[in-house]
Amino acid sequence: MGGIAENDMRHARQCADSTVYIVDDDAGVCEALSTVLEAEGFKTRCFQTGSAFLASAHPEMRGCLLLDLCMPDCTGLEIQKALAQHEVQIPVVFLTGYGTLPTSSEAFRAGALDFLQKPVEHDLLVTRVAEAISMDAKHSAHGLQALSVRQRYAHLSGREREVLRFVVNGLSTKEMAREMGLSHRTVDTHRAHLMRKMGCSNLLQLMKEIGPLLEEEGFLE
Known part of the structure; x- marks a missing residue:
């Protein structure tokens, strides 16, 4: 990784209030992703159901979301739509073992940052997470600046x-x-x-x- 990716990585690691939220019904996948990312310096939090994640989601949450496409209680696309309805603007990276072109297109139209096939390569995963957290931090800073201007x-x-x-x-x-x-x-x-x-x-x-x-x-x- 070079240039932009390295800058994103450095920026992401400096975002102390950022968390990588991992939502996947497979406990083994959650554990593997968490282990890889925490070894790279990221803070993670795992959920094995979409409903459990949505119950804890709020507009002020910072970081990024690694979201499985197919889960027993609700699909990743349904979770993505629910987040938008509740104005939770955290960047979303989809992970799936069997995504289709129409599904990925729908995810991108709804604002997904990326759509990765399982098993995802270590370096690619870390790079996309760093990019997502860096993007979220910039959006958060912009939002705070806008709020300050409105208050003045x-x-x-x-x-x-x-x-x-x-x-x-x-x-x-x-x-x-x-x-x-x-x-x-x-x-x-x-x-x-x-x-x-x-x-x-x-x-x-x-x-x-x-x-x-x-x-x-x-x-x-």
């Missing part, structure tokens, strides 16, 4: 939000003053308060902070 935005006054909308639309201070019926100096004051509350030192930083959220309905209302 919530503390803006009505005038400050109005100024922000004008800034997003590229209006100059002079144009804002005319649109708002305020003096140039008053608009500058509102913009200064806006920048301070949003924790930004310049307009470029401000746009970078709020950029990913601009597509959200109601964000600038």
